[in-house]
Structure formats: structure tokens, C-alpha cells
Amino acid sequence: MFRHLGRRAASCTARKRTYSEFKHGNLPHSHSPITTDLEFFNSVRPDGQQIPTYRVLDSVGQPIDGSTVPEIDESFARKLYETMMLLPTLDTLLYSVQRQGKISFYHGEEATVVGSAAALSPTDEVLGQYREMGVLLWRGFDLDSIMSQCLGNKEDKATKGRQMPVHFGSPQHHFHTISSPLATQIPQAAGVGYALKRDPERRGKDCAVCYFGEGAASEGDFHAGMLLASTIPSPTLFIVRNNGFAISTPSSEQYYGDGIAARGPGYGIDTIRVDGNDILAVLGAVREARRRCVQQGRAVLVESMTYRVGHHSTSDDSFAYRARQEVEDRKKVDNPVSRLRLFLESRKWWSDDEETELKARLKSEILTAFKRAENLSRWELKELFSDVYGGDEPWNLREQREELGELLKKYGTVWEPWKKEREKFSGSGDEFLS
Amino acid sequence: MTVREALNTAIEEEMLRDESVFVMGEEVARYNGAYKVTKGLLDKFGDKRVVDTPITEMGFAGLAVGAALAGLRPICEFMTFNFAMQAIDQIVNSGGKTYYMSGGNVPCPVVFRGPNGAASGVAAQHSQDYCAWYGSIPGLKVVSPWSAEDCKGLLKAAIRDPNPVVFLENEMLYGVSFPMSQEALSDNFLLPIGKAKVEREGTDVTIVAHSKMVTHSLEAAEALAKEDIKAEVINLRSIRPLDIDTILKSVKKTNRLIIVEGGFPAFGVGSEICAQIVEGEGFDYLDAPVERVTGADVPTPYAANLEALSFPDTPLIVKVAKRALYRTN
Numbered sequence: 001m002f003r004h005l006g007r008r009a010a011s012c013t014a015r016k017r018t019y020s021e022f023k024h025g026n027l028p029h030s031h032s033p034i035t036t037d038l039e040f041f042n043s044v045r046p047d048g049q050q051i052p053t054y055r056v057l058d059s060v061g062q063p064i065d066g067s068t069v070p071e072i073d074e075s076f077a078r079k080l081y082e083t084m085m086l087l088p089t090l091d092t093l094l095y096s097v098q099r100q101g102k103i104s105f106y107h108g109e110e111a112t113v114v115g116s117a118a119a120l121s122p123t124d125e126v127l128g129q130y131r132e133m134g135v136l137l138w139r140g141f142d143l144d145s146i147m148s149q150c151l152g153n154k155e156d157k158a159t160k161g162r163q164m165p166v167h168f169g170s171p172q173h174h175f176h177t178i179s180s181p182l183a184t185q186i187p188q189a190a191g192v193g194y195a196l197k198r199d200p201e202r203r204g205k206d207c208a209v210c211y212f213g214e215g216a217a218s219e220g221d222f223h224a225g226m227l228l229a230s231t232i233p234s235p236t237l238f239i240v241r242n243n244g245f246a247i248s249t250p251s252s253e254q255y256y257g258d259g260i261a262a263r264g265p266g267y268g269i270d271t272i273r274v275d276g277n278d279i280l281a282v283l284g285a286v287r288e289a290r291r292r293c294v295q296q297g298r299a300v301l302v303e304s305m306t307y308r309v310g311h312h313s314t315s316d317d318s319f320a321y322r323a324r325q326e327v328e329d330r331k332k333v334d335n336p337v338s339r340l341r342l343f344l345e346s347r348k349w350w351s352d353d354e355e356t357e358l359k360a361r362l363k364s365e366i367l368t369a370f371k372r373a374e375n376l377s378r379w380e381l382k383e384l385f386s387d388v389y390g391g392d393e394p395w396n397l398r399e400q401r402e403e404l405g406e407l408l409k410k411y412g413t414v415w416e417p418w419k420k421e422r423e424k425f426s427g428s429g430d431e432f433l434s
Numbered sequence: 435m436t437v438r439e440a441l442n443t444a445i446e447e448e449m450l451r452d453e454s455v456f457v458m459g460e461e462v463a464r465y466n467g468a469y470k471v472t473k474g475l476l477d478k479f480g481d482k483r484v485v486d487t488p489i490t491e492m493g494f495a496g497l498a499v500g501a502a503l504a505g506l507r508p509i510c511e512f513m514t515f516n517f518a519m520q521a522i523d524q525i526v527n528s529g530g531k532t533y534y535m536s537g538g539n540v541p542c543p544v545v546f547r548g549p550n551g552a553a554s555g556v557a558a559q560h561s562q563d564y565c566a567w568y569g570s571i572p573g574l575k576v577v578s579p580w581s582a583e584d585c586k587g588l589l590k591a592a593i594r595d596p597n598p599v600v601f602l603e604n605e606m607l608y609g610v611s612f613p614m615s616q617e618a619l620s621d622n623f624l625l626p627i628g629k630a631k632v633e634r635e636g637t638d639v640t641i642v643a644h645s646k647m648v649t650h651s652l653e654a655a656e657a658l659a660k661e662d663i664k665a666e667v668i669n670l671r672s673i674r675p676l677d678i679d680t681i682l683k684s685v686k687k688t689n690r691l692i693i694v695e696g697g698f699p700a701f702g703v704g705s706e707i708c709a710q711i712v713e714g715e716g717f718d719y720l721d722a723p724v725e726r727v728t729g730a731d732v733p734t735p736y737a738a739n740l741e742a743l744s745f746p747d748t749p750l751i752v753k754v755a756k757r758a759l760y761r762t763n
Contacts, residue, residue: 125504127500156537157537157539158536158537158539159535159536159537160537160538162534162535162537163535167535169535169536169537169539169540170539171539171540176503176540177532177535177536177539177540179527179528179532180527181523181527181528184496184523184524184527184528186496187492187493187494187495187496187497187499187500187524188496188497188499188500188503188524188528189500190493190496190497190500191496191497191498191499191500191501191502191503191504191508192500192501192503192504193500194497194500194501194506195500195501195504195505195506196504198456198482198506199505208500208504220490220492220520221492221493221496223490223493224490224492224493224494224496225493225496227488227490227493228487228488228490228493228494228496228497231487231488232485232487232497386538387533387534387536387537387538388533388534388572388573389533389573389575389596389597390533390538390541390543390595390596390597391595391596391597394628394674394675395675395678395679396572396675396676
């Protein structure tokens with residue numbers, strides 16, 4: 001299917017003609033040529049042709065003929081690989097210790113998330129969905145912070161224990177707080193992009209980067225967000241992870257057209273489809289997408305084709321809607337991690353020993369961070385009522401705090417279940433007892 | 435000064451004061467706004483700060499929220515709050531909750547404004563009052579102003595507020611003129627969000643109202659005065675935070691409470707005020723049942739005669755006030 005690469009540009013029109021061929025001129029106030037052909041066009045084409053997928057590495061990690069390997073040096077490439085390896089290791093642990101929790105996991109999307117993160121400037125504003133922990137890790141959000149957020153302890157500076165696990169946020173890392181309702185971040189990204197354009201310090205330097213899945217692209221917010229970013233032009237980079245499934249709904253039921261990329265041109269947005277299991281392709285494509293985005297001050301869309309090897313979340317058993325064998329096959333073929341590893345090995349940037357060492361190190365670092373986080377207490381109890389409003393606190397919050405104080409004074413020191421519960425908070429809720 | 439001019443002045447003054455304030459929405463720039471509230475702003479501030487958007491409420495409300503999260507202070511105009519339902523997730527889930535969810539790291543200083551409630555002859559889908567909807571959300575501030583002074587002082591305060599503020603105007607009041615005090619003409623005139631105003635003092639019955647119902651309530655108080663009944667009229671101004679103290683203080687004096695609103699009766703502003711009064715010490719001061727005077731519990735009809743029957747008017751308020759005083763049935 002890749003033999004068409006370079007020969008055919010992504011195009012929704014079935015026929016190619018130059019304007020001069022149209023002898024009847026153009027529609028007034030438009031470049032639309034007048035035609036007498038009664039012809040329809042569609043992203044679903046009679047010949048089955050689809051938008052091409054940009055790729056650099058083949059399935060065994062070697063650059064394919066004619067491809068451009070993005071500029072990377074050894075230490076950068078190793079950081080890519082280590083961050084990629086960190087994600088599944090982290091997932092496995094969180095998955096096993098939080099079987100009942102809502103920890104998403106990421107197998108199969110490491111390349112898209114890490115490769116794109118590596119292509120961004122560290123000050124680009126990221127609005128994620130909830131599979132983009134790799135962006136934070138790439139930017140230096142440490143394991144302790146990850147664990148603290150997932151467990152909601154007193155070091156969870158991102159949310160003070162108020163958000164569901166993996167709903168990170170860190171202004172310091174230019175990473176916006178995750179919002180659970182799907183796709184709300186898409187029009188917001190257009191607003192963040194607009195704010196960047198308005199800021200003389202950041203105009204032409206930073207962009208807003210918005211991640212979402214192909215399922216989220218069915219939401220009205222997707223269409224509204226793309227429309228807004230194109231009509232009120234802003235440097236907003238949309239990265240859609242098309243992993244084939246929106247929880248259990250296969251993408252064939254999510255859309256009939258040619259993926260999400262087919263929609264970009266409808267909004268006048270520069271668009272590219274990339275092999276999401278090829279980290280170098282993602283890196284190269286997102287670097288170029290970002291360059292256009294920042295330079296032109298206009299939105300760009302990248303559709304990254306991946307395959308979610310894991311379940312959607314811990315509350316999902318994906319073997320109910322797809323074959324175990326299919327998943328096993330995909331784990332082996334085009335595995336994003338092994339492709340990069342083979343590439344690194346071919347450049348003598350990686351060895352078996354280093355692989356063994358890395359696996360052991362990551363596992364131990366993660367376990368240490370987890371154990372540490374597990375033993376940390378929660379935020380102070382009074383934080384239940386703070387940050388509802390900035391500025392002066394309305395009476396209703398004060399009243400609720402006072403009411404809890406009364407109850408704690410009455411039962412908090414004598415009733416066993418409350419005494420025990422109090423101990424889990426920093427300061428044991430003493431701020432209510434004095 | 436008309437309510438429209440007061441709103442326009444408030445926006446202009448705040449845009450002059452703070453570069454990060456901008457106004458956006460459908461037709462706010464070249465067309466000067468569907469109700470001309472943003473008249474002349476495009477000429478004064480240019481298209482970078484007065485932004486026409488495509489017709490997608492979820493889209494431009496989302497853009498406003500994003501811009502606010504990124505440090506700007508957007509004023510997002512809805513042509514009517516009836517259409518803002520298409521954007522309510524952005525207002526409630528993102529605008530209203532992000533500050534809390536982000537551990538106090540990320541404020542969202544956005545103003546959502548536009549006409550709310552019934553206008554005239556625009557039927558069910560354009561005639562709804564959203565005070566109760568937004569008023570139930572912790573994290574949002576909700577304002578329902580009445581006079582030009584209210585509009586100026588409260589809108590300026592809303593724009594400066596670090597929180598998302600839902601600013602519910604009334605189409606029928608846009609063209610109404612109110613006297614403005616010297617103080618209210620100043621470009622630093624702010625009214626505190628969360629404080630009601632006693633528009634008329636009285637000792638016999640408390641009438642609480644907001645928005646256009648303040649007009650009817652004051653008319654009713656005037657009519658009652660002719661029968662020697664001294665009604666106290668409270669202009670609520672803010673729905674959230676609700677100034678229950680001012681209402682309670684009045685009830686302690688009058689021992690009678692009626693609440694007038696243009697919304698539906700169920701789970702409404704009146705219901706909330708009634709609950710808060712009877713749940714607390716206010717209960718002991720009541721000499722008559724609290725009554726809510728509200729819109730009819732039906733989707734608003736188009737036909738003028740039916741529409742008129744669907745909303746409280748002055749005679750109805752007079753009647754209910756007298757009922758509270760056991761002067762009528």
C-alpha cells in the first residue's frame with residue numbers, strides 16, 4: 001500500500017485538473033471552476049485508495065527506501081527509548097496494584113505519545129486526553145509525582161487528590177489539567193492557541209498541542225474545535241491517536257470516511273497521517289507539523305495510526321470484543337518499542353546488557369516510587385473546601401467547613417471509624433479540632 | 435442610562451483597563467452584537483479583542499475557557515442563554531471545576547454573558563431562565579442583574595473576578611433607562627457579587643426578586659402601599675453566592691416572604707431560598723407560608739395571550755403578597 005507514497009498526494013477529489021482546463025471560468029468571488037461534469041467526490045474512493053501513511057522505519061527498525069530519518073543523536077534516541085520503555089512498565093505496575101482503579105494503560109501508543117512529545121518545545125501548552133502521561137515524563141514530571149497523583153496523596157500537587165487517577169496537570173510542565181468529558185480539550189486548545197498568539201512573548205515560539213483519540217473525534221467538540229482553530233487562526237497542533245477502538249467500538253463503527261485525517265482538509269487545515277507505531281515517523285512528522293503551526297500561526301492535524309494492545313482501562317476487558325490472537329499478533333508485528341530498539345542496535349546505540357539493566361532499573365524505580373507514595377498521607381482535610389473559588393470565600397463554603405468542624409469535635413476523637421479515618425490526612429484533621 | 439449602554443460601558447471600561455480582556459461571540463464585532471451590547475467596540479479595540487466567531491456555542495465557549503485557562507479574560511457572549519445549553523459542558527465541567535480539580539493551580543476567569551429568560555413572542559426554546567441550572571454548580575458565580583447600575587457594577591466586577599461568572603441579562607430590559615448615581619458613572623464603580631440590594635424598605639412583607647421581576651415587584655409594592663401595606667423589595671442581584679443574610683434579616687422584620695422569578699417553579703431559585711429560610715432560624719419568624727411566584731410549569735407558549743398567562747405580572751404579585759398577609763385568598 002505504500003507504493004503510492006510520494007506519487008499521489010492526499011486529496012479528496014477524484015480527478016485532477018488544472019484551472020485552465022475549465023473553459024467556463026470560476027464561480028464569482030471564488031476559485032471554484034465552473035464545470036459541466038456532474039461529478040461527486042468523497043474521501044471514500046471507488047478505487048479504495050486512502051490517504052497515505054508517513055513512515056520512516058520498517059517493521060524491523062530499518063529506514064525504508066527513500067525515507068528521511070529525523071535528526072537525532074545518541075543521547076536523544078536513548079531518552080526516547082527509555083521513556084517508551086517506562087510507560088508499559090509503569091502501566092503494568094499500576095494495573096496490577098490498582099485493578100479496581102481507573103488507571104488507563106498505554107501499550108501500543110508509546111511511540112505516538114513519546115515521539116510527539118519529543119518533537120515539541122518544552123513550553124508548548126499541552127492539552128491531553130488521558131493517555132499522554134508520556135508527554136509529562138518526557139518533560140521531567142517524575143515518578144513520585146505520577147504515583148502521588150494516582151494515589152491522591154499530599155504530594156499530588158497537580159490536583160490535591162481531587163482528580164481521578166491519570167488526570168494529571170502541571171502548569172510548570174505546560175500540561176493542562178485533564179478533563180474527563182471527552183473532547184472538551186479540543187476547542188479549549190483553540191483558545192490556548194489564541195492566547196499564545198496574543199502574547200508577544202510567546203507568539204511565533206510556542207503552540208497549543210491537543211491530543212485526543214479517534215473516538216473523541218466523533219464528539220461535536222472536535223468539529224467545533226477544528227472550526228474555531230481554523231476560522232480564528234491560532235497555532236494549535238491537533239494530534240489524534242487512531243488506535244482502532246473507542247473503548248469497545250471499533251473505528252469502523254466510529255466513522256465511515258477515511259479516518260480523521262480526511263476531515264482536516266474540510267477545515268482548511270494542513271493534515272498528515274503517520275504510522276503511530278514508528279516513533280521516528282511520529283517525531284519527524286510532528287516536528288514538521290509544529291514548525292508549520294508556529295510559523296503560520298494556523299492549526300495543523302496529525303493522525304497517528306496505532307494499535308492499542310492493552311485494554312481501554314482497568315474497567316475494560318477487550319477480549320470481549322476482539323480476538324486474543326489478533327492482539328498477540330499485533331504485539332509482535334510493528335511493535336513500536338522493538339522497532340526503535342532494533343534501530344538503536346543497528347546504530348550501536350543499544351545492547352542486550354543495557355536492555356536488561358534498563359528493565360531492572362525501571363521496575364525498581366517504579367516500585368520504590370509506588371511504595372513511597374503509598375505511605376504518604378493525604379492532603380489536609382480542610383482542602384476539601386479550598387479552591388472552589390479564587391478570591392474571597394463565599395459563606396456556603398465557610399459554613400460547610402464549620403459544620404464539618406462541629407461534627408469532628410463531637411465524634412472525631414471518640415468514634416473509632418472517624419478516629420482511624422482522620423489519621424490518613426496530613427495533620428489528622430486537627431485543624432478542625434482546635 | 436439604558437441597561438444596554440451600561441453593559442457596553444462596563445465592557446469598554448474594563449477593556450481599557452486590562453489588555454487581557456477581550457469579547458467574543460456570534461456577531462459581536464462587525465454587527466455590534468445581536469442586541470447591540472457590544473456596539474462600537476470593534477472600532478475602538480480592533481478585531482484582535484472583539485472577535486466574531488462561527489455559530490458553534492460549544493466551540494466558542496470552549497475557546498473562551500481555553501483562553502481563560504491560558505491567562506486571558508474572555509467575555510463570551512451568547513446570543514441567548516437558551517443556546518448556551520449546547521455549551522453547558524464547557525461552562526459547568528471545565529469552566530466551573532478546573533480551579534478546584536487543578537488543586538488551585540489554574541484559575542478560569544471567564545464571563546459568559548447574554549440574555550436569559552423569557553423575552554416576548556419567542557416561544558419555548560428561547561424563553562427559559564437558567565438561574566437555577568447554573569446556580570446549582572459550585573465553582574460558578576451567577577449574576578442576574580436588574581437595573582443599569584446593577585449591570586455596570588456587576589459586569590465590571592464579573593470581568594475582574596478570578597472565577598467563571600455566568601452573567602444572565604434580560605432582553606426586555608436592554609432598552610430600559612434607569613437613573614445612574616454619580617458614583618455609578620465612575621470607571622471604578624464595582625458592585626460586590628453575592629450581595630443583594632434592598633430596593634424598597636418595608637415592614638409588612640418581603641418580596642425577593644431578580645432581573646425583570648424586580649420591576650414588577652416594585653410596581654406591586656407601589657400598589658400595595660396604596661392599601662397601606664409596606665412591602666420590602668429585595669433585588670437579589672446574585673444567584674450564587676446567594677445573599678441569604680439580607681433575605682433573612684428582612685424576614686425577621688416582616689415575618690412574610692414571597693419570591694418572584696421568571697423561571698419554572700420546580701427546583702428553582704425560589705425553591706432554594708424557601709428551603710434555606712425554613713431550614714434555619716428564619717422558620718421561627720414566619721407568620722405565613724412562604725410562596726413562590728414563578729413562571730408556569732409548561733414550556734413557554736408562543737401565542738401572546740398564553741405567553742402572558744405563563745409569567746408573573748404585577749397584579750399577581752400584589753395578590754400573593756396580600757395572601758401572605760391573609761388579606762385575600
